[in-house]
Amino acid sequence: xxxxxxxxxxxxxxxxxxxxxxxxxxxxxxxxxxxxxxxxxxxxxxxxxxxxxxxxxxxxxxxxxxxxxxxxxxxxxxxxxxxxxxxxxxxxxxxxxxxxxxxxxxxxxxxxxxxxxxxxxxxxxxxxxxxxxxxxxxxxxxxxxxxxxxxxxxxxxxxxxxxxxxxxxxxxxxxxxxxxxxxxxxxxxxxxxxxxxxxxxxx
Numbered sequence: 661x662x663x664x665x666x667x668x669x670x671x672x673x674x675x676x677x678x679x680x681x682x683x684x685x686x687x688x689x690x691x692x693x694x695x696x697x698x699x700x701x702x703x704x705x706x707x708x709x710x711x712x713x714x715x716x717x718x719x720x721x722x723x724x725x726x727x728x729x730x731x732x733x734x735x736x737x738x739x740x741x742x743x744x745x746x747x748x749x750x751x752x753x754x755x756x757x758x759x760x761x762x763x764x765x766x767x768x769x770x771x772x773x774x775x776x777x778x779x780x781x782x783x784x785x786x787x788x789x790x791x792x793x794x795x796x797x798x799x800x801x802x803x804x805x806x807x808x809x810x811x812x813x814x815x816x817x818x819x820x821x822x823x824x825x826x827x828x829x830x831x832x833x834x835x836x837x838x839x840x841x842x843x844x845x846x847x848x849x850x851x852x853x854x855x856x857x858x859x860x861x862x863x
Contacts, residue, residue: 665707825849831856 669689676696680703688708695713701721708728715735722742729749739759747767754774763783771791775798784804792812799819807827815832819839826846835853845853854861 666709 666687666689669691670693671691672693673690674694674696675698678695678698681699682702683700684704684706685708686706688705689711690709690713691711693710693713694716695718696716698715698718700723701719703720703723705723705725705728707726710728710730710733712732713730713734715733715738717736718738720738720740720743723740723744725743725745725748727747729751730753731749731751733750733753735753735755735758737757738755740763741759741761743763745763745765745768748765749768750770750773752772752774753770755778756774758778760778760780761782763780765783765785765788767787769789770785770793771789773790773793775793775795777797778795778799780795780798780800780803782802783800784806785808786804786806787808789809790813791809792814793810794814795818796814797817797819800823801819801821802823803820804824805828806824809829810833811829811831813832815834816837817839818833820843821839821841822843824844826844826849828849830845830849830852833853833856835857851861
């Protein structure tokens, strides 16, 4: 993502009830803007940047996001039904009372993202960096976290029943403070979890 290919930044503007349904947004740059009740359903965003923006009741249904960034943004009561993020940066972005199912994320950096209490059942994260993300109390039942960097993440009371966690960094996961029934892990990850319980594995 290169600034040279982006439009001049739009700063400190408020967008309310705009209809951007199915639009293709390429190289857009917004700083400290607010978006309220905007329809971005089926929109395609590429190489666009949103910095310190607020999204309230915005519809992202079936939207596609590629090589874009939402850094330090706040999503409140937004709908991401069937949305896809590929190679996107959402560092420090928070999600509050958002509909996030089903959601597919491939690559990119979601470090420090705030997903406290989020309903992430059956969502899929593949190869995503989520260092120090806050998943406190999140419901991740049947979700996929494949090759995800969760180092330093806050995972207190996270629910991971039947979740596929193979290839992910689980060093921050306390098995005594998480729901892990029928979760799928690799033998190497199992050893990490056993060690975190203070047990020793011997032949």
